[in-house]
Each structure stands twice: as C-alpha cells, then as structure tokens.
Amino acid sequence: MKTFLDNLRTKSAGGIIILFVSIQVIAILGGLLFPDNFRYLLPANIAVLLKSMAPLGIMAIGVGILMITGEFDLSVGILYSFCAIVTATMVKEYNLSPYLAMLIGILVGITAGLIHGNIVNKFTIPSFIVTLGAMLLWKGGTLLYHGSKSLRYKYESESYEILLKGDIGVVDASFIWFILVGIIFYFILHHHKIGNHFYAVGGNSEAATAIGINPKRVKLIAFAIAGGCAALSGVVAMSRVGSVQPAGGLGLELEAIAACVIGGCALMGGRGSIIGIMLGTALIYTIQDLLLLLRAPGFYFDMFVGGLIVLAAITNVALRKRL
Amino acid sequence: MNQINLYEAKNITKKYGNLIALDDVNFHIAPNEVVGLLGDNGAGKSTLIKMMSGVVEPNKGNIFVDGNEIKIKNRKESEEIAGIETIYQNSALCDDMTIMRNIFMGREITNYFGFMNFKKMDEISTEVLTTGIEIAGIDSPSKEIGALSGGQKQAVAIARAVYFKRKILLLDEPTSALSVRETEKVLSYVTDLKKENVSSVIVTHNLYHAFQVCDRFVVMSHGKVVFEKNKQDTNIEEVTAQVIKV
Amino acid sequence: MKKLLTILFVFSVFAFSSAKAIEKDSDNDWSDINILFLVWTAEEVEFFVPSINGAYDAAEDQGVNIYMEFGDSDTALTNNIIETAIANEVDGIAMTVWDDDAFDEIVCKAVAAGIPVILHNIDDSQRGKGNCRLAYIGQFFIETGEVIAERMIAEHGLKAGDHVFTPVEFPEAVYAVQRHEGVNNGITAMGGTTEILGTGTDHSEALNIMTQYLLGHPETKAVIGLGSTPTSVAVKAVQEAGMDIPVGGYDITPEILENIQNGSLTATVDQNPYVQGFQAITQMAHLLKYGLAPSDMNTGGTGLVDKSNVEAALKWAGITR
Numbered sequence: 001m002k003t004f005l006d007n008l009r010t011k012s013a014g015g016i017i018i019l020f021v022s023i024q025v026i027a028i029l030g031g032l033l034f035p036d037n038f039r040y041l042l043p044a045n046i047a048v049l050l051k052s053m054a055p056l057g058i059m060a061i062g063v064g065i066l067m068i069t070g071e072f073d074l075s076v077g078i079l080y081s082f083c084a085i086v087t088a089t090m091v092k093e094y095n096l097s098p099y100l101a102m103l104i105g106i107l108v109g110i111t112a113g114l115i116h117g118n119i120v121n122k123f124t125i126p127s128f129i130v131t132l133g134a135m136l137l138w139k140g141g142t143l144l145y146h147g148s149k150s151l152r153y154k155y156e157s158e159s160y161e162i163l164l165k166g167d168i169g170v171v172d173a174s175f176i177w178f179i180l181v182g183i184i185f186y187f188i189l190h191h192h193k194i195g196n197h198f199y200a201v202g203g204n205s206e207a208a209t210a211i212g213i214n215p216k217r218v219k220l221i222a223f224a225i226a227g228g229c230a231a232l233s234g235v236v237a238m239s240r241v242g243s244v245q246p247a248g249g250l251g252l253e254l255e256a257i258a259a260c261v262i263g264g265c266a267l268m269g270g271r272g273s274i275i276g277i278m279l280g281t282a283l284i285y286t287i288q289d290l291l292l293l294l295r296a297p298g299f300y301f302d303m304f305v306g307g308l309i310v311l312a313a314i315t316n317v318a319l320r321k322r323l
Numbered sequence: 324m325n326q327i328n329l330y331e332a333k334n335i336t337k338k339y340g341n342l343i344a345l346d347d348v349n350f351h352i353a354p355n356e357v358v359g360l361l362g363d364n365g366a367g368k369s370t371l372i373k374m375m376s377g378v379v380e381p382n383k384g385n386i387f388v389d390g391n392e393i394k395i396k397n398r399k400e401s402e403e404i405a406g407i408e409t410i411y412q413n414s415a416l417c418d419d420m421t422i423m424r425n426i427f428m429g430r431e432i433t434n435y436f437g438f439m440n441f442k443k444m445d446e447i448s449t450e451v452l453t454t455g456i457e458i459a460g461i462d463s464p465s466k467e468i469g470a471l472s473g474g475q476k477q478a479v480a481i482a483r484a485v486y487f488k489r490k491i492l493l494l495d496e497p498t499s500a501l502s503v504r505e506t507e508k509v510l511s512y513v514t515d516l517k518k519e520n521v522s523s524v525i526v527t528h529n530l531y532h533a534f535q536v537c538d539r540f541v542v543m544s545h546g547k548v549v550f551e552k553n554k555q556d557t558n559i560e561e562v563t564a565q566v567i568k569v
Numbered sequence: 570m571k572k573l574l575t576i577l578f579v580f581s582v583f584a585f586s587s588a589k590a591i592e593k594d595s596d597n598d599w600s601d602i603n604i605l606f607l608v609w610t611a612e613e614v615e616f617f618v619p620s621i622n623g624a625y626d627a628a629e630d631q632g633v634n635i636y637m638e639f640g641d642s643d644t645a646l647t648n649n650i651i652e653t654a655i656a657n658e659v660d661g662i663a664m665t666v667w668d669d670d671a672f673d674e675i676v677c678k679a680v681a682a683g684i685p686v687i688l689h690n691i692d693d694s695q696r697g698k699g700n701c702r703l704a705y706i707g708q709f710f711i712e713t714g715e716v717i718a719e720r721m722i723a724e725h726g727l728k729a730g731d732h733v734f735t736p737v738e739f740p741e742a743v744y745a746v747q748r749h750e751g752v753n754n755g756i757t758a759m760g761g762t763t764e765i766l767g768t769g770t771d772h773s774e775a776l777n778i779m780t781q782y783l784l785g786h787p788e789t790k791a792v793i794g795l796g797s798t799p800t801s802v803a804v805k806a807v808q809e810a811g812m813d814i815p816v817g818g819y820d821i822t823p824e825i826l827e828n829i830q831n832g833s834l835t836a837t838v839d840q841n842p843y844v845q846g847f848q849a850i851t852q853m854a855h856l857l858k859y860g861l862a863p864s865d866m867n868t869g870g871t872g873l874v875d876k877s878n879v880e881a882a883l884k885w886a887g888i889t890r
Contacts, residue, residue, distance in 0.1 A: 012419075044811040045784045052777035143612050150615050150772075152823055191438050193431040196420075200428050203417030210415040211429040212399055237773040241802065243824065247611060248771035271419040288778065293785035298766035299740055 012264035013276030015316035020279045020286075027290060038293055047170040049289050054174035055080070055237035056255055057281040058181050062229025063253070064260040064277040065189060066222040069215075070202040070269030071127040073116055073223060075135040076230035076256060080249030082142045083109045083231035084238040088153040089146060098160045106231045112138070113227025117220040135253070142246050150245045153238050164239035174236045178278075181229065186274040198222060203270025259284055262312045283312060327390040328353050329490055329522055330375070330405060335384035337370055344370040345381065346546040352491055352524060355517045359537035360526045361566050366543040368526050372493050375524070376409045377401030406490030410480050410497055418469030422461065423448040425468050426483045451486045452479075474505025481512055485521055492516065492523045498532055510536050530566070534559050542566055594858070595632060602633040602661075602857050604850060605654045609640045609647065609665035609690065616797060616820065616842060619889050620690070623846030624663070631854035640664075644671035651675045655682050660857055663849040666700055667691045667743055677701035685856055687863055689849040690842070691744055696865070703856070704863035706848045708840035710744055714751015714795075716871050717817055717838050721791055722759055724835055725815045729760025732788050736779055736803075737795035740767045748795040748819065761790075768799050776802040776809070783810035794818030800825055804833045821874065821882060821890055829879045836875035839882070843889040844868045 011017075031040035039045055059076055066073055087105035090096045096104070116134050120127045166173045189195040200208040201215040208215055238244040257267075263280025265272030287308045296304050330352045337345040345367050352358055360368050373379045377395045385392055388405045401407045409415075416425045423441075426448050432440045448464035461475060468476060477497055484492055494513070498506040513523050513536050527533050533540065540557065542550035542565045550565040606624045608617050621637065628635040640647035647664070648671070654662055655678065662679055666672050666688055673693075676686050680701045690707045693699035721727060733756050737745040745765070753763045766782055768775035775798050783789055783806060791814050792807060794800030800818030807814055817835045818825070828834035845868050852863035874882050882890045 039784055039787070042784060042811075044809060045781070048777060048780040048784070048809055052774075052781075055773060139611075150822070187438070191441075193433050193437050193439055196424055196428065196431055196439065199420050199424070200417055203419045204415070207415035207417055208428065210398070210409065210411070212402070213429045237771075241773045241776055241805075243772055243801075245771060246615070248773070251769070252771075266419070270417060285777075289781050292778070292781040295785055298736075298764045298782070301766060 011273065012266075012271045013273040013279065014264070015319040016263045016276050016279045016283065016312075018319060019312060019315055020283050023283070023286060023290075027286070040290070040293060043170050045289065045293070047167070047172060049285060050170065050175040051172045051240060052285045052288070053282050054172070054178040055233040055240075056252060056259060056284070057178045057278055058233040058236060059230050059252060060256040060259040060263075060277050060281050061181055061185050061274060062226035063256040064263070064265050064272055064274070065185065065198060066219075066226040067257070067260050067265050067267065068189075068202045068269055068272045069198050069219050069222045070205065071117075071120065071219055071222065072131060072257070073113065073127065073134075073226045073230075074131040074253050075112065075116065075138050076226060077249040077251055077253035078135050078138040078142065078247065079109050079112055079227060079230040080234035080237070080252055081244060081246055082138050082145070082234075083112075084153075084234035084244040085142060085146050085151055085246065087235050088151045088238065088244055091153070092151070098157055102235050105235055106228050109227040109229075109231025109234075110224045111227070113223040113225070113230075114220060116227070117223030120223075121216040121220065135250075139247060139250070146246065150243055150248075152243050154242055164236065172240075174240055177232070177236055181232070182274055182278050185225075189274055194218070194221065199270055201269075202266075255284065258309055258313075262309065262316060264316060284309060287312075326353060328387070329389065330407070331387040332371075332375070332381075333385045333387070335371075335374065335381045335386075337374060337379065337381050343546050345374070348384075348543075348546070348548055350541065350548065352522050354522060355520065356538045357513060357517065357523045357525065357536050359533040359540045360524055360543070361528075361530070361533060361540060361562065362543035363566060365545075367546040368543055369495070371543070372409065372495055372524070372526060375401065375405075375491075376407055376493060402489070406488065407493060408484040408487075408489040408491075409493040409495060410477065410484065412496040412499055416468045416476055416480060419467065421465050421467055422452070422471075422479055423464035425479065426451060426464070426486070430487065447486070451482050472505060473501045474508045477501070477505075477509050478512055481509075481516070485516065485519060490521060492521060494523055494525045494527075496527060497525065498527065498529065506532065530559055530563055533562075544568070597632070597858075599632040599854070599858060600634060602854065603659050604628070604633060604635045604661040604663060604853055604857075605638060605650075605659050606635045606846070606850065607638045607640060607647065607650060607662065607664040609642065609667050611641045612639045615822075617846075618842075618887060620842035620846035622888060623843040623848075624850045625846075627847045627850035627854070631851060631858075633850070633854050633857070635850060642667075644668055647672070648675050651679060655679050655684060659684060661853040662686045663689055663853055665690045666693045666702065669694050669699060669743065673700055685853065685863075687849050687853050687856075689845045690840075694743055694747065704852060704865050706852065706866045707845050707868055708744075708838070709867040710747030711751040711754070712867065713819075713838045713840070713869065713871075714748045714753070715755045716751075717793060717819070717836065717873065718752045718755025720836050720873060721793060721815060721817045722755065725791060727756070727759065727761060727790060731756075731761040731790040732786065733761055733763045734766070734779075734782060734786065734789045734792045735763045735795055736766045736768050736775070736782070736792070736799035738768055738770050738775075738798050740765050745795055752793055752795065763793075765795070768796075770798050772798060772802050775799055776806055779803065779806035780809045783807065783812055787812070790814055792816045792818075796820060797822050797825070800834075800837060804828045821886070823886065826874075826879055826883050826886065829874065829876055830883070832876065836873040839869050839872065839874045839890070841869045841890075 027040050030038045083105040086108050087101045090101035090104055091098050116131050120130050164173055197213050197218045200213055201218045205215050259280040260277050263276030288305055291304050328351045332350045335345050335348045362368050374381055377398045377400055393404055395401045423444050427444050432443050445464055452461055498509055539553050540562050638650045662684055679686050686702045688702045688705045692705040735749055735752055739745055749765050756763050768778055792803045794803050797820035801822045801824040803816045815835055819838045821839050825837050848866055855861040856863050
C-alpha cells in the first residue's frame with residue numbers, strides 16, 4: 001500500500017487522483033446516508049454533473065497539451081463560441097450536413113491554432129501575449145461574421161441528435177465525447193513519440209533541440225490541437241443547449257487553465273497528464289455541484305468555488321512536496 | 324604513431340564581424356584519448372567546441388573525419404558523420420521525464436504508426452544503465468531524472484551518447500556543478516570510455532581534474548593555440564602558467 | 570362694405586394661420602445636431618440590437634445625426650469616451666449609468682459644459698438625486714419586479730412559505746439588485762422567500778448551474794429569472810432537475826418566446842429596448858431643437874408578454890422586439 005501511494009505521488013496526477021477520490025467517497029457516502037437532504041446520487045444530479053464537465057473538459061485537454069509544451073492559448077474561450085457559430089451558420093445558411101459543418105468548425109479552430117503558433121514561432125513573442133491579442137481579434141471577428149445575435153441551433157437529423165444529444169441512462173452523449181477525446185489524446189500524449197517530444201520541448205527546450213527535436217514544429221502541432229479541441233467543445237456545448245451566444249465562452253480559457261493546474265500540469269511546461277486534466281475538470285464541477293446541493297448562499301457562490309479551487313491546487317502541491 | 328585521427332581541424336579561422344574567435348587553429352583528436360581543452364574565458368574554447376559539434380561553420384580551414392575531408396553544416400551532421408555528441412554542464416535531460424524517456428528522446432523506438440514500444444525501450448535502458456558504464460544507485464529506468472544527483476545525470480547523458488554509438492564526446496564543464504564524490508565518478512567514466520573506443524575532449528577550468536584524466540593538453544588564448552603537450556612531457560605547474568599567461 | 574371687410578378679415582386670418590400650420594418640424598434642417606448614443610456593454614450583446622435600431626429610427630424621424638459607441642462594461646473606457654465627446658463638443662449624450670458612482674463626475678461635467686445627458690437602459694439607484702442626468706428612459710426595475718412576482722403568485726397560487734429561485738447573470742449589477750428587490754418585495758409580502766444566484770451569460774454554463782441549484786433545493790416552488798440568460802434556460806433546467814414548477818422572468822429571446830408559445834413559461838417582462846433607444850434620441854432631439862425638457866419614462870410599463878400577445882413579439886423579434 002505504501003509503495004502504491006508513493007508511486008501515485010510521483011506521478012503528476014497523483015495529487016488530483018487522491019483528492020478527487022477522497023471527495024467522491026465522502027460525497028457518495030453522504031448521498032447514501034442522507035438521500036433526501038443530499039441528493040448527490042439522484043440520477044438527475046449525476047446526469048447534469050456529467051453533462052456539465054464535458055465542454056470544459058474537452059477544451060482543457062487541448063489547453064493542457066499545449067501547456068505541457070510550455071505555451072498558452074488564451075483565445076480558446078472565444079474560439080469555443082466562434083467555431084460553434086461557424087458550424088451553426090454552415091447548417092442554417094448554407095444547408096450543409098451537420099457532420100460536415102462540425103468538421104468545418106473544428107478545422108477553423110485548428111487553423112486558428114496554427115496561425116497563433118506560427119506567429120509565436122516566427123516572431124518569438126510569448127504566446128500569452130500573442131493569444132491575448134488573438135482573443136480580442138476573434139471577438140471582433142465573431143461580430144463581423146455574424147453580428148451580435150445569438151444563434152439557435154436545432155437540426156432535424158435523428159442520427160445527429162442521438163450522436164450529440166442522446167443519452168444512455170444518466171450518461172449523456174457530450175460526456176461520451178469527453179471520454180473519447182480523453183482516450184484518443186491519452187494514447188497520443190503518453191504512448192506516441194510526439195507525446196514524448198511535447199514533454200521534452202516543455203521540460204527543457206534546449207535539451208530537446210540538442211537531441212535533434214524541432215521545438216517549433218512540435219509546438220505548432222500542440223497549438224493546432226488546442227484550437228481543434230476548443231472548437232469541438234463549443235459545438236458540443238451548443239448542441240446540448242440548442243443555441244450559441246457570440247461571446248459566451250469568454251472566461252472559459254482561464255477555467256481551463258485552472259483545471260489543468262489543479263490536475264497536476266506545470267504552468268511552466270514539461271509536466272502533466274490526460275487523466276489529471278480530466279479529473280481537474282471533474283473536480284471543479286463536482287465542487288460547484290456539491291456547494292449547490294449543500295445550499296451554499298447563492299450570492300457568494302463564486303467566492304466559495306474560487307476558494308476551493310485554490311485549496312485544491314495547494315493540496316496538490318503539498319502532496320507532491322512530501323516526496 | 325601513424326594512426327588516422329578520428330577528427331582533425333586544420334587552419335581554422337572563425338570571425339564574428341571584427342572579432343577573431345579562432346585564429347588559424349589546428350586541433351585533432353586521436354582514437355582512445357582524452358584531450359584537455361584549457362584556457363581562460365574568451366580564449367575561444369566554446370567556439371571551437373561549437374564548431375566541432377556543427378553549431379557554427381568556420382570561415383576558413385578544413386575538417387577531416389577519419390582522414391576524409393568533409394563539411395559539417397549542422398548538429399545532426401556532426402552526430403551522424405563525425406559521431407560527435409556534446410555533454411553540457413547542465414546535461415541535456417528533462418527533469419520531469421523518466422530515465423527511459425530521456426535516453427530515447429528524439430530517438431524513440433516506435434511501431435509503424437509512431438507509437439512507442441515501451442517494452443523494448445525499457446529493456447535497452449536497463450542494459451544501458453548496468454553494462455558499459457555502471458551507474459551506481461539507479462535501479463530502474465522509470466525513475467525520474469529529477470530524482471537523480473548531478474553526477475548520476477551526467478552519467479546518464481554519457482551512457483546515452485555511448486549507446487547511440489558516438490565516437491567523440493565533447494564535455495563542456497561537466498563537473499563544475501558536482502560534488503567531489505560525483506566528480507570522481509564522472510572522471511572515472513570518461514577514463515573508462517577509452518576502453519569503449521570513445522575519445523573525449525574536456526573543457527574545464529579545473530586543472531587538477533584535467534590532470535587526472537587527460538592524455539594531452541591544448542591551451543588556447545585569444546583565439547590561438549598557444550601550448551600543446553602530452554601529459555608525460557609536462558606538469559601541472561607548466562600548464563597552469565600557460566593558462567594564466569596574458 | 571361690411572361684407573367685404575369681413576371676407577378680407579376671414580381670408581387674412583385663414584391665410585395667416587395656414588401659413589403657420591404649414592411649418593413643420595421636418596421643414597427645418599436639423600442635420601448639424603450630433604448626438605452620442607453610448608451602449609454600455611460590448612458590441613456583441615444581442616439585447617441592444619432593437620435599442621440601436623430604435624435610436625437610428627428616431628434619428629431619421631427627427632432629422633438629427635447620431636453616432637454609436639460601446640463601453641464594453643468598462644467604467645474607465647466609458648469615461649474616456651464621454652471625455653472625448655465633451656472635447657468634440659457633441660450636442661447631446663445618451664448613455665447608461667450602470668454603476669452608481671463611476672459616472673457621477675463625468676455626467677456633471679458634460680452637463681456643466683452645456684451638453685445634456687439622458688440615460689437609457691439603467692439609471693442611478695437614486696435617480697436624479699444621485700446623478701446630474703436630465704431624464705431616464707428605461708425599465709423601473711423595482712416596480713417591474715413587483716409586477717412579475719404578483720403575476721406569478723396570482724396565476725400559480727403561490728403561498729406563504731413557498732420558495733422562489735431568482736437567478737440572474739451578475740448578482741452585483743444594479744439591474745440585478747433592483748429587479749431582485751422588486752420580486753422579493755412581492756414574494757415576501759405574501760410570506761415566501763427568494764434566493765439569487767449568478768449564472769453568467771453562457772447558456773450552457775447557466776443551464777448546468779441552475780439545474781444543480783434546483784436539485785439542491787427541491788422545495789423550490791417557482792423560478793423567476795431576472796435576466797435574459799437565466800430566463801432562456803429556466804424551463805430546461807426545471808425539466809432536467811426532474812421538477813414541474815412554473816417559470817417566469819425578464820427580457821425576450823427566441824427561447825423565451827418559444828416557451829411562452831408552448832405554455833411552459835408564464836410571462837416575461839419586456840423592457841422594450843426599442844423604445845429605450847427610440848425615446849432617448851427623440852427626447853434629446855426635442856430638447857436640443859425646442860428646449861422641451863425631457864422626462865423619465867418607464868419603458869414597458871406594467872405590460873408583460875404572455876401567451877395572449879406573444880405573436881407580435883415573435884413577428885418583430887430582433888428588429889423592434
């Protein structure tokens with residue numbers, strides 16, 4: 001048991017796994033012991049909890065991979081909205097199939113990521129600054145493209161509805177997308193050689209260069225992944241709620257970064273894991289859910305969530321330091 | 324002795340604008356030898372190392388590898404053609420990655436689709452750690468580099484170079500960040516390397532260390548080679564005097 | 570002779586009065602009048618589209634010029650925009666005071682410089698006593714809160730001890746505090762309770778948080794959204810929480826209108842953004858042309874949009890509704 005715990009502590013996701021499992025155990029016990037007052041295990045609650053994690057989770061996976069290479073993309077929040085709007089207008093105004101429209105939306109996200117990455121590479125400006133500017137540019141671009149009206153998105157295609165909105169019991173389609181994206185990028189990050197290069201470039205860029213890896217090319221791939229994931233997260237969110245707001249995603253970029261850091265990613269790069277990012281996202285929404293179920297005062301709600309997020313991050317570091 | 328040098332640089336000149344970094348320098352490395360490259364700051368040692376590893380190209384002069392003239396344009400070519408690898412003061416390793424992933428960084432063993440073969444890489448890493456250069460105190464290739472001491476890290480970097488069949492190691496201040504005990508270890512690795520047919524060039528400020536391992540001393544000053552002698556023909560006082568001479 | 574004089578007299582009176590009657594407002598060239606219409610949020614906020622349409626329509630009717638600026642919810646930026654307008658000697662400013670203190674100085678400065686200021690959409694919480702503005706064209710938040718609360722109580726039989734959920738985008742904003750005050754007045758008067766919660770503007774995130782609130786507060790008997798975002802997703806949140814309680818709220822979006830049509834949403838308070846823009850510019854033009862003092866206007870009055878009148882709202886959505 002001790003070696004198992006020690007092993008866990010050395011992994012970057014060790015802290016979040018311990019924290020997440022502990023909180024879930026307490027919550028589930030609470031739900032079993034007080035089912036009427038603390039309705040954690042109610043199917044409706046589990047359903048909404050799983051649904052709520054999916055969009056941010058998908059976005060955070062992309063943000064996290066980019067963070068591992070040592071870079072940031074602050075425009076993922078606005079891309080969440082912009083790419084979803086592109087998808088919606090492709091269906092409504094150009095009558096494309098929703099699948100094709102979704103693909104186009106994701107391609108727009110990937111292209112945006114590549115543009116940001118190229119600017120960062122070519123002019124050696126910190127990605128934080130480049131993507132901060134990009135965020136504002138895309139914000140304006142959204143208005144230019146479609147004006148300030150929000151867009152309804154309902155497409156009468158049964159297969160599409162099931163794929164994006166259907167459910168199996170309490171598990172919603174959006175959550176399955178989240179898991180799928182997680183699995184795919186788990187294999188890419190932890191089992192593919194490009195994943196090894198992500199870590200190398202983020203951990204010690206000079207070492208990577210000395211060994212013959214091209215950091216610029218590697219980072220470019222990461223930027224593309226971040227943009228694509230942001231776009232997918234927007235489409236998934238839009239399909240759930242049936243509409244997209246032109247600037248609804250603003251602010252999610254910071255939550256995504258928080259999810260990654262809570263999940264064990266190093267802000268400076270070189271460290272992190274897919275399971276950590278997914279659990280970090282899950283923890284944020286679990287905290288939100290628990291507070292609401294425990295009837296935390298609505299007016300001060302944000303304060304509670306923020307405080308608990310900081311606490312989670314500190315616990316993470318403390319657990320790791322005891323190495 | 325009439326053997327072919329592993330590496331020979333003749334009449335090398337390198338200028339940066341008006342600054343002459345290397346002035347008609349001749350330098351060679353023979354098989355099975357350790358060369359000490361000495362000199363005060365600004366003497367040109369770093370530039371010579373950079374040129375050997377392919378990071379900079381000389382303005383004038385010729386380079387010979389195993390007796391054949393070649394031009395080396397970049398790091399990759401210096402690795403592949405001349406078999407040269409540089410070990411830095413802060414070794415080219417990533418603290419947050421395991422020993423195995425570091426050893427195979429950029430040279431991962433993969434299947435057709437690029438997915439890594441962990442089993443094979445683990446096997447080879449273990450072999451690398453236990454044979455050839457024996458690195459005490461490391462029991463598993465899954466340990467993170469960050470958990471190793473400075474000397475162990477240097478050892479891993481050296482072991483990696485040897486595994487990938489490097490013939491010449493350039494060690495740039497390899498011991499300046501190490502404790503006394505670890506320094507001894509690294510110096511003994513370097514000596515052992517001669518048996519593996521790997522020659523080394525050590526750049527260092529510490530003349531005592533240099534005297535422990537080097538077979539030959541080359542002292543540079545202001546871009547020129549000012550002194551060159553085999554160990555048996557000189558002593559530490561003479562070399563010191565040459566280094567601090569203005 | 571007398572007959573002739575009478576005819577002459579009648580004729581001249583007629584001619585004289587006709588000449589007077591012929592002169593209309595549109596006979597004059599008012600195009601040198603330049604008015605700043607400042608929208609306090611970012612450009613992409615959908616709510617202001619009808620408001621801006623109203624402003625432009627009014628400007629055309631009145632023959633004056635207006636130009637548009639956006640304050641991006643940033644008090645510093647808004648102050649800068651007004652400063653520039655004062656320096657450019659604009660003739661009138663139509664703006665929003667969404668923070669009780671941040672604009673007191675700049676509005677008084679404009680008025681002192683001879684530039685009248687009329688507010689649209691949100692007023693200082695102390696009305697004219699807290700601010701140098703000449704008039705406010707917009708919703709009287711507290712009053713309308715009481716109206717929607719009373720409607721919900723009457724139609725759904727809410728009684729003492731009942732709890733009502735009142736979510737809003739940003740609980741600390743003036744519009745949120747005052748609408749909540751109004752709703753709370755109505756609900757507590759009959760012995761119930763309310764609770765406010767922030768949802769932000771993204772519908773997906775709002776839906777999640779509202780559903781989770783309802784799951785944690787199963788005793789909730791009704792939902793009254795205090796803004797367009799919570800009101801748009803309230804019906805869905807109630808469904809996802811597995812409950813069946815009435816929903817009412819504020820503002821107009823396609824989702825809200827659809828829910829009114831299918832009966833799942835009882836009524837919504839429409840502040841008639843079109844009227845806000847239209848009347849702000851019209852009253853400003855009247856003031857600048859004829860010195861007619863502007864007056865406060867409670868846009869939307871006590872009217873609610875419900876099943877009985879939702880068709881007109883649907884027809885003109887996005888243009889004037």
